[in-house]
Amino acid sequence: MHPVLFVIPVPFTETKILIYSVFFSITVALVLGIYLGTRAAQQEGVDVETALNMTFFGLIGVILGARLYAFFENPTFYFNHPLRLIKLWEGSLGTYGGAIGGVLCCLAYLRLKKQSLSTYFDVYAPYAFLGIGIIRFGDFLNGTAFGRTTSLPWGVSFPKASFAYNRHLSQGLLGPEATSSMPVHPTQLYAALSCFLIFLLLLALGPRLKKSPGSRFLLGAGLYAACRMAVDFFRDDLQRQPPWNLAATQWVGIAVIGSLLTAWLYLALVRKRH
Numbered sequence: 001m002h003p004v005l006f007v008i009p010v011p012f013t014e015t016k017i018l019i020y021s022v023f024f025s026i027t028v029a030l031v032l033g034i035y036l037g038t039r040a041a042q043q044e045g046v047d048v049e050t051a052l053n054m055t056f057f058g059l060i061g062v063i064l065g066a067r068l069y070a071f072f073e074n075p076t077f078y079f080n081h082p083l084r085l086i087k088l089w090e091g092s093l094g095t096y097g098g099a100i101g102g103v104l105c106c107l108a109y110l111r112l113k114k115q116s117l118s119t120y121f122d123v124y125a126p127y128a129f130l131g132i133g134i135i136r137f138g139d140f141l142n143g144t145a146f147g148r149t150t151s152l153p154w155g156v157s158f159p160k161a162s163f164a165y166n167r168h169l170s171q172g173l174l175g176p177e178a179t180s181s182m183p184v185h186p187t188q189l190y191a192a193l194s195c196f197l198i199f200l201l202l203l204a205l206g207p208r209l210k211k212s213p214g215s216r217f218l219l220g221a222g223l224y225a226a227c228r229m230a231v232d233f234f235r236d237d238l239q240r241q242p243p244w245n246l247a248a249t250q251w252v253g254i255a256v257i258g259s260l261l262t263a264w265l266y267l268a269l270v271r272k273r274h
Contacts, residue, residue: 001143001158025138029131030059037124044123050113054120058106065101069094095132095228096252099221118214118267125217126202129224133195140188147185148236149173155183167236185234194227214267222260229253 006019034055041051103121110117139145143162149155157180158164164181168174173182202209202220209216229250232238238247 001162002141003143005141021141022135022138022144025135025141029134032134033124033127033131036130037127040127041120041123044119046119046123047115050110050115051120051123053113054106054109055124057109058102061101061103061105062098063101065104066094066098068101069097095135096249096256099128099132116213118217121217122209122214125220126199126206129195129202129220130199132224133192133199136188136192136195140186140192144237145188145191145235146181146237147187147190147234149182150185151183152185154186156186157181157183163237184236187231187235190231190234191228194231195224198223198227212267212271215264218260218264218267222257222264225253225256225260 002021004018005021005024008017008019009015010017034052037055038048038051042048106120107117110120136145143158143164146158146162146164146167149168159180160178162181164184165174165178168181169176169178198220201223202216205219206216209219232247232250232253235247238249240247241251
């Protein structure tokens, strides 16, 4: 676990700048995603200025949505630690909240400019999932979003004082002399791998999906929601509720998949009429 990737000393002072793994991964994901998405927009003949403005408003929506989602998921923690709401470099970002907030802000901007929603969403969709995959690597380095205990050969043990270690210590699975957690599923890497596969699939199917505007974005979002639901069964940091012992993220995933299927059917009916 490496929550702090780099320590940069400030010359002639005792001050040190800490570069957190979560903040670094988010920065890399945003820069790479916006660069590749904008380049793809230029190649597709989409207006680059509109695309860049859309990403700017989308970024605002991602930050606000992620923080709001994280707050409502664990309000007691943020009431006790309100400064964590503005400490983006320490994580606690809700992926679903960020995705929904970003999509809504992009949608509002494109509607205001009377631009085609499907055109811009289809262009940027693959690179959004590439970015989410990179961010999941940051979660792995930070030790958050950890999985259940496992005896599989690829199980990962996190060091003392990590989130997984503290969880296992509180459950009596470890003694105070233990130096690392029990082996757990590397759910962060499962999530990253699924995002990278979605990214590659959307690129490969791009020419075929052009015939159905909006389908590239809907397919990617649906696959992500399904993969996220599956990965969350292996996570140990989520609170689960009856009747089916599902986590809040899984209930959100069900709602997202239902909404995407409705949108897909609507687009199919519109294409059939035309």
